[in-house]
Amino acid sequence: MTNDVNTLATALYARIDDELKASPWLAPWRPKVGITPTLSDAELLTLAVMSALLGYTSERRWLRRVDRDFRGLFPYVPQQSGYGKRLRAASSLLTSMIRILARDTSLWSDDVWLVDSTPVGCGCSRETTKRSDLAGWAQYGYCASHSRYFWGLRLHLVCTLGGLPILFALTGAKADERETLRDMLDTAPQVQADHPRQTIIGDKNYYGREFENDLTERDLRLLRPARKGEPERPRAHLFKPLRQVIESINQTFKGQLDLERHGGKTPAGVTVRVLFRILALTAAIWHNDKTGHPIKRSLTAYDH
DSSP: OOOSHHHHHHHHHHHHHHHHHHOGGGSOOOOSSSOOOSSOHHHHHHHHHHHHHTTOOOHHHHHHHHHHHOTTTOSOOOOHHHHHHHHHHTHHHHHHHHHHHHHTSGGGGOSEEEEEEEEEEEEOSHHHHHHOTTBTTBEEEEETTTTEEEEEEEEEEEEETTOOEEEEEEEETTOOHHHHHHHHHHHOHHHHHHSTTEEEEOOTTSOOHHHHHHHHHTTEEEEOOOOTTSOOOTTGGGHHHHHHHHHHHHHIIIIISOGGGOOOOSHHHHHHHHHHHHHHHHHHHHHHHHTTOSOTTOOGGGOO
16 A cells, blocks of 8 residues: 555545444534535545645635545535534544544554643734733743743643654643643543553653652653752653654644644634644554554655
8 A cells, every 4th residue: 555645535534434433423513404514524534634734724725725636535625614614613523533543553552651742823913912812721931942932822742752642732831731741641541541550751841749649649650851959860861862752743743734833713723723733643653554654653655
């Protein structure tokens, strides 16, 4: 099987469609009596994933491209307003499919996780911060990795060393990373149950005796570099190269999947645009894994 965007789209559509037939409750709610959508939910999610992989940040431009070049895959191309509305309603399905595809890879069983957060900018002007529908959720924050201030949100990720997203959350820029990690673990107890005695590697922000004791009680082992004034911690030589791994994963989201060019103007709009980018990376890793590609996180075959 070849690795290209058409092949991935076909495989992804079939996987989502099969899952929806087996578990119809995953689909977005709609009235029992009414007109059946011409564009199926599986086609909708596949369209969104393709737009992220091909680098489209404008829904209008993307739908024009689909109408011109992908009619063979999508006989019906929706209008931009309907497409956006249905995507926002499909947030729960997007979240479910990320987990389903992740479980269906060999990377799911990795015994080491990386945890970090990365900025998701939502505006640059002062007027935006005052008038945006995101005001109140989006906040001013500081990104130490790139030495810059920003106004927006943070995407918190727990990934395998191969870049497979395991847990994720979208919060305000000032949210405590430790509390967010706890919340992610609390909302996905089955994931934690599937990975007993897991090792989590984080940066210096994941500190504190109470926090580390809480992870120990969850049967999780935390590795992090020592903070100023602390004695050297075990396996310190691992942190620098593994720090580069999580930075590389973040760069995949930002450089190849245009995370910070999401274009969302409302909480629901930003959320769904972040979710289908996470699904795009997960789908690429899933497809690379199934086709025996040596580099699971490679998007090169799908970005043109």
